[in-house]
Structure formats: structure tokens, C-alpha cells
Amino acid sequence: MPKGEIYNRDSFLANIRVKVGGISPEIPVEKPNWSVSPQRNVLRGASQDELVQLLSDQCTQIHTDFFITTVDDLPSKLIEVFGFYEAESIVYSDDSRFSDYGIEQYLIEKKAFKWDNESREKSIEQSEKADIGITFSDITLAESGTVVLLNNPGQGRSVSLLPEKYIAIIPKSSIVKRMTQATDIINQQVKNNETIASSVNFITGPSNSADIEMNLVVGVHGPVRAAYIVIEDR
Amino acid sequence: MPMQISEQGFKNRVEQGIEDDFMRGAVRSAQERLQTNRAIAAEELGDWEDWRTLGQEIRSHTIEHLDYYLHLLSENVSKLGGHVFFAETAEEANQYIKDVAQKKNAKKIAKSKSMVTEEISMNQALEEIGCEVIETDLGEYILQIDDHDPPSHIVAPALHKNKSQIRDVFEEKLGYENTDKPEELALFAREKLRQEFLEADIGITGCNFAVAESGSIALVTNEGNARMVSALPKTQITVMGMERIVPGWEELDIVVSLLTRAAVGQKLTSYITALTGPKLEEEADGPEEFHLVIVDNGRSNILGTEFQEALHCIRCAACINVCPVYRHVGGHAYGSIYPGPIGAVLSPLLGGYDDYEELPYASSLCGACTEVCPVKIPLHEQLIMHRKNMAEEKRTLLAERLVMQSFGKAAESPALFNTATKMAPFLTAPLSKEGKISKGIGPLKNWTDSRDFPEPNRERFRDWFDKRERRKSKNA
Numbered sequence: 001m002p003k004g005e006i007y008n009r010d011s012f013l014a015n016i017r018v019k020v021g022g023i024s025p026e027i028p029v030e031k032p033n034w035s036v037s038p039q040r041n042v043l044r045g046a047s048q049d050e051l052v053q054l055l056s057d058q059c060t061q062i063h064t065d066f067f068i069t070t071v072d073d074l075p076s077k078l079i080e081v082f083g084f085y086e087a088e089s090i091v092y093s094d095d096s097r098f099s100d101y102g103i104e105q106y107l108i109e110k111k112a113f114k115w116d117n118e119s120r121e122k123s124i125e126q127s128e129k130a131d132i133g134i135t136f137s138d139i140t141l142a143e144s145g146t147v148v149l150l151n152n153p154g155q156g157r158s159v160s161l162l163p164e165k166y167i168a169i170i171p172k173s174s175i176v177k178r179m180t181q182a183t184d185i186i187n188q189q190v191k192n193n194e195t196i197a198s199s200v201n202f203i204t205g206p207s208n209s210a211d212i213e214m215n216l217v218v219g220v221h222g223p224v225r226a227a228y229i230v231i232e233d234r
Numbered sequence: 235m236p237m238q239i240s241e242q243g244f245k246n247r248v249e250q251g252i253e254d255d256f257m258r259g260a261v262r263s264a265q266e267r268l269q270t271n272r273a274i275a276a277e278e279l280g281d282w283e284d285w286r287t288l289g290q291e292i293r294s295h296t297i298e299h300l301d302y303y304l305h306l307l308s309e310n311v312s313k314l315g316g317h318v319f320f321a322e323t324a325e326e327a328n329q330y331i332k333d334v335a336q337k338k339n340a341k342k343i344a345k346s347k348s349m350v351t352e353e354i355s356m357n358q359a360l361e362e363i364g365c366e367v368i369e370t371d372l373g374e375y376i377l378q379i380d381d382h383d384p385p386s387h388i389v390a391p392a393l394h395k396n397k398s399q400i401r402d403v404f405e406e407k408l409g410y411e412n413t414d415k416p417e418e419l420a421l422f423a424r425e426k427l428r429q430e431f432l433e434a435d436i437g438i439t440g441c442n443f444a445v446a447e448s449g450s451i452a453l454v455t456n457e458g459n460a461r462m463v464s465a466l467p468k469t470q471i472t473v474m475g476m477e478r479i480v481p482g483w484e485e486l487d488i489v490v491s492l493l494t495r496a497a498v499g500q501k502l503t504s505y506i507t508a509l510t511g512p513k514l515e516e517e518a519d520g521p522e523e524f525h526l527v528i529v530d531n532g533r534s535n536i537l538g539t540e541f542q543e544a545l546h547c548i549r550c551a552a553c554i555n556v557c558p559v560y561r562h563v564g565g566h567a568y569g570s571i572y573p574g575p576i577g578a579v580l581s582p583l584l585g586g587y588d589d590y591e592e593l594p595y596a597s598s599l600c601g602a603c604t605e606v607c608p609v610k611i612p613l614h615e616q617l618i619m620h621r622k623n624m625a626e627e628k629r630t631l632l633a634e635r636l637v638m639q640s641f642g643k644a645a646e647s648p649a650l651f652n653t654a655t656k657m658a659p660f661l662t663a664p665l666s667k668e669g670k671i672s673k674g675i676g677p678l679k680n681w682t683d684s685r686d687f688p689e690p691n692r693e694r695f696r697d698w699f700d701k702r703e704r705r706k707s708k709n710a
């Protein structure tokens with residue numbers, strides 16, 4: 001990708017620099033050591049099982065159906081959820097974990113559409129039509145009940161967005177305490193000069209709005225329902 | 235919509251607000267709900283004061299080095315192939331956005347919620363060149379359909395409307411035939427807007443926080459519309475006020491955690507979306523072209539002044555949600571897209587005393603706003619500074635008298651006055667004896683007495699005063 005253009009920067013920043021007493025953009029500003037770090041105290045010492053329990057409790061607050069299963073039972077759990085959601089058409093991300101966890105075969109039989117990063121139009125169209133979108137969670141936040149997608153090219157931003165229902169498959173080992181642990185991972189990537197995902201999505205349940213008389217309406221532009229399926233580690 | 239939302243005088247706006255019973259009821263119940271939710275969320279999190287301290291430290295450090303962090307941000311966005319335009323004025327920002335739209339031959343533009351684009355009247359600018367701009371946030375959509383009714387709250391823009399009014403607007407303008415159930419109204423909007431997302435040539439978003447170290451833009455939303463406008467259109471433009479930035483991801487965690495709790499009492503909103511540059515070549519969806527427009531529009535005049543902390547604001551509206559004056563008069567009375575305590579501080583700074591000289595008086599200086607602000611902006615002290623400045627400029631205090639009269643009217647009803655005082659017990663503290671307002675002093679007197687403003691935190695005030703004197707002598 002060629003570099004993007006930057007317009008009007010010098011005069012704009014010179015004006016600011018005078019007012020804040022800055023020196024030069026070339027001299028790095030040291031971040032201070034913040035005097036407190038309350039984010040590190042949240043859920044301190046919680047075990048993995050406690051985090052699973054917390055995630056499950058949080059799901060009731062965020063209007064999300066919660067399931068837990070083993071790797072072996074994952075296909076039957078999926079069938080159960082599909083039935084429950086009356087799902088006919090399915091879209092899922094291009095992610096090797098689907099075959100690793102032994103569910104890709106079943107999805108193929110179901111004529112599910114696998115996100116195709118070669119074809120923008122087709123992938124968007126299929127996602128728009130699908131009843132259900134499925135992705136794996138990369139990092140899962142117990143405190144808020146959040147699935148983090150570090151969208152790599154195969155994942156597709158639309159898979160978790162356009163279908164009416166969304167299912168996140170959550171390997172138990174992906175569950176961490178809170179946003180802090182997720183931003184730590186991304187922060188480390190930035191520090192190592194790695195490219196971070198072009199789109200990082202923190203998804204907490206289905207879409208909603210309180211814009212009409214402050215009444216919560218679940219399901220606005222994004223999915224109307226959401227389910228999390230936690231898989232016990234092998 | 236420009237920042238100024240009404241041609242009418244302040245007195246009229248206040249009276250209209252006070253007479254609008256529905257609106258006042260809506261504001262009251264919304265305020266109660268939001269306040270309770272915020273308090274519960276803060277309590278649940280634990281160490282709330284430490285969180286606020288950290289928020290304040292992060293915001294002051296970032297603004298003190300704003301030139302450095304904006305430079306870093308622009309470098310990182312450019313490295314990824316995104317374009318960055320620094321706009322000193324609203325006109326420059328709009329011109330650039332129009333140029334992009336024309337180059338792309340754009341007809342339809344889908345937009346997610348953004349206060350700064352309201353502030354610079356971006357929609358009008360784009361409409362002038364023949365683009366259709368569609369607001370996709372449910373609240374903003376309702377206002378747009380209703381002949382551009384101005385927003386009355388920075389988080390819940392259509393707070394002043396009830397569901398039957400919304401139903402009627404949908405019916406009249408869009409042929410809606412269902413009931414006034416919020417679920418049905420929202421479903422209707424979902425179906426209407428879905429097609430627009432798919433057809434839009436350009437998506438425009440605001441920016442809750444930019445992350446300098448990685449060149450990312452974080453959007454904090456619930457409805458999913460911001461994700462739509464950043465996944466589907468081939469071109470994305472993000473418009474940010476220049477102060478909406480943090481150094482890195484570690485700091486992003488803190489300000490987002492504060493924002494979602496202070497704004498709506500959620501641990502996280504449904505979607506926090508962090509976008510870094512245009513889509514990668516191997517990605518199917520996402521924007522092929524990404525433009526970031528960084529807007530000054532008067533903000534730099536606030537830097538280096540006693541009002542610098544106003545730029546720490548993370549736009550959570552917690553101060554609005556506790557303000558007894560907002561509760562009485564509603565958002566439109568402020569005459570600015572930024573209402574409530576932060577609006578009373580910010581609007582005169584961005585728009586000048588000529589248009590907004592009454593706003594610093596639209597406060598009882600009870601300090602409830604300062605108490606709840608998640609980044610500890612001393613809002614009521616800033617209002618006092620405004621009053622002081624205006625006094626020094628020998629501006630008429632007629633404005634003050636008018637405001638106080640209008641509030642007096644609201645306060646004549648003991649029931650209303652009680653509600654207000656219950657909300658903020660210290661509201662009338664200087665005048666009340668053992669929690670009771672002595673009978674001899676009429677409400678009008680109470681309000682007017684606020685001219686002898688308290689100086690709640692003398693030390694801070696003195697610091698400010700010294701700094702100000704120093705600056706004056708430097709400039710002289």
C-alpha cells in the first residue's frame with residue numbers, strides 16, 4: 001500500500017505547538033508513569049472457571065444466549081442452536097478453527113457460505129441474506145461479556161454484522177478478565193511493530209438502542225440475537 | 235446543522251423548554267435512569283476515584299502534548315495508506331470532504347453519529363453539491379426525518395421526543411403504518427436503512443478516540459451503524475475533533491471503560507470498533523480508501539488558557555444527566571448542539587460570548603457536574619471563569635437577570651423546585667437552613683443570588699487566577 005497524503009499539517013500543528021509549549025514532533029514524548037492502575041485490580045486472582053461463570057452471568061445482562069459444550073459435542077450443540085434460531089442459511093468466516101474443531105464438514109453439508117475474501121460483492125450479498133453468521137472469538141472478555149475479533153482477511157467484517165443472528169464460538173482458553181488484557185495484546189503488537197488487524201471488533205451481545213424514550217430495543221442495525229458457545233479445552 | 239441551533243433569544247428558548255411538559259417529563263425520567271445506571275456501573279467497577287484520576291492524567295498528558303500525538307497519528311495513518319487532512323476551520327474541513335465526494339462521484343452517503351460534523355454543518359455542505367446524506371443512528375435518523383429537528387442531548391439526541399411523536403413523524407414522512415412500540419419503530423428504521431448502507435458510496439463516521447501509536451480510530455456504539463458505514467461503502471471518511479485522541483491502546487482501555495460507564499452505565503457498549511487504515515488488499519469488505527479529517531474549528535484557541543481542561547471532555551454526557559438546570563429547561567434551551575454543563579463551558583469558547591453569553595449563567599453552580607465527570611473536569615469552576623471574564627469585558631448582566639427570572643418561574647412551583655433540590659442537595663445549600671429553604675427568600679432570589687458565586691475549591695481557583703495574571707503580564 002503506498003503512503004497516504006497528509007495535508008496542512010505543518011501550519012496546523014505549529015499553531016498548537018506554540019500554545020502547548022511543544023518542542024518538535026521529532027523528539028518523542030515520554031509517557032508518564034500513571035499514578036494509579038485500577039484496571040489491574042479488576043477480577044484479580046479469578047480462576048478460568050470463575051471467568052466462565054462470570055461470562056455466563058454477564059450474558060443475561062446483554063441479552064445473549066449462553067451455551068457451554070465440549071469439542072466432541074460441538075456439532076450437536078450447533079445443530080441445537082440452529083434449530084432454536086430456525087436458521088436455514090448460514091455464513092461463516094474463513095478460519096481454520098472451523099475444521100480444527102471438526103465442524104466445517106457439517107457446515108458444508110448445510111450449504112453454509114464460507115466468507116470469500118476474493119469476492120467482495122458475493123461475500124457481502126451472502127452475509128446479508130444469511131440467517132446466521134458464525135465466527136470464532138479471538139479474545140473473550142469475561143467482565144463485559146465481549147467477543148473480540150481481530151479481523152484477519154478471512155474473517156470478514158460483515159459475518160458478525162449483517163446476518164440477523166450471530167453465533168460466537170469461544171474456546172475457553174480465549175477468556176480473559178477484561179478489556180485490559182485484550183488491549184495489552186494489541187499494545188504489544190504495536191510495540192513490536194507488527195501490523196495490527198485493520199478492524200478490531202469488540203462485540204458485546206446483539207445490537208441495541210435506547211434512542212426512543214430510553215427504552216432498550218434489542219436488535220437495531222446489527223444482529224437481533226446473539227449466542228455464545230464456550231468450548232471446554234481439549 | 236451548525237453549532238447554533240436557534241435564532242430565538244435565550245429567554246424564549248428557556249420559556250419554551252419550561253412550558254413543554256412532555257419534554258420535561260422525558261428529560262426527568264431519562265436523567266434518573268442514566269444517573270442510576272452510571273452510579274451502579276461505577277460502584278460495580280470498584281476504585282472509581284482511581285479510574286477518574288487515571289482518566290484525568292491521561293487526558294491532561296495527551297492535550298499537553300497534542301502537537302506530538304497528532305503528528306504521530308497522522309504518520310501512522312499515512313503509513314497504512316490512509317489520507318489525513320488537517321482542517322483549521324469548518325470551511326476547510328467541508329471543502330476537503332466535498333472534494334472527496336466529488337472525486338468519488340458520490341450520490342449517497344451514509345453517516346454514523348458524530349457531533350463534530352454537526353458542529354461544522356457538514357451535511358448541508360454535502361447536500362449543496364447534490365449528495366444525499368443519510369443519518370443512520372436511530373436518534374439522529376428520527377431528527378433528520380423530522381425536518382432536521384436539532385439534537386437535545388449529546389448521547390441520546392432525540393431525548394426530547396416521545397414515541398407517539400416519532401410514530402407520527404414516521405407515518406407522515408415515510409408512510410409507516412404500525413404502532414408506537416419502540417421495537418416496531420426500530421425495526422422499521424432497520425429495514426429502511428439496511429438498503430442505504432448497501433448502496434452508499436461513502437461512509438462517514440465520527441471518532442470517539444484516535445490511537446496515536448497505531449493510527450487507529452475507535453468508535454463506541456450500540457446500534458451497529460458505525461460498523462456498517464465502515465464495512466460496506468468503498469470510501470470512508472472519519473471526522474474528528476482534534477482533541478479526541480489518546481497515546482496508545484493501554485490508554486484506550488481506560489477512556490473507553492470510563493466512557494461506557496459514565497454515559498450509559500454499560501460495562502462496554504455493544505460495539506467498540508477500532509479501525510486502522512483502509513482495508514488490507516486481501517480483505518473483501520471494509521473501505522478501499524480511508525480519509526481522516528482532523529478539525530480545529532476554534533479548539534486551539536482554548537489551548538493554553540484557563541479553559542484547557544474543557545478539551546479533556548470525552549463526551550459522555552454524565553454532567554448533562556445530573557444537571558438540575560438541564561432538567562428544567564431541556565437541551566434546546568441552550569441554543570447549541572452542546573447543551574448542559576459541558577455545553578455551557580464549550581459553546582462560548584467555540585462560538586464566542588456574543589452568541590452564548592447567557593450559557594455560563596444557565597447553571598446553579600451546584601457542582602454536581604464536576605462530581606460525576608469521569609475525567610474530573612472542574613466544570614462549575616470553568617463556568618465561574620466565564621462569568622468572571624464576561625464581567626471583566628463589562629458585558630451586560632441583563633442576560634443573567636433574564637435567565638434567573640425564567641428559572642424563578644419554574645421554581646415557583648414547590649413540587650418542581652423540590653425535585654430539583656432533591657437531585658442535587660447542594661444546589662441551594664448556601665441558602666437553606668437544615669435542608670429547608672427559608673420561606674422569606676423567594677426562589678427568584680435564590681437564583682439571582684448565584685451571582686455571588688461560591689468558590690468551591692479555592693486553591694484551584696487561585697492557581698488558575700495566578701496563571702491568568704502571569705499570562706496577562708506576559709502578553710502585555
Ligand code: SF4
Nearest residue numbers: 547548550551553607
Ligand atoms: S464534561 Fe465530563 S461529564 Fe461532561 S460530557 Fe465531558 S467528560 Fe462527560
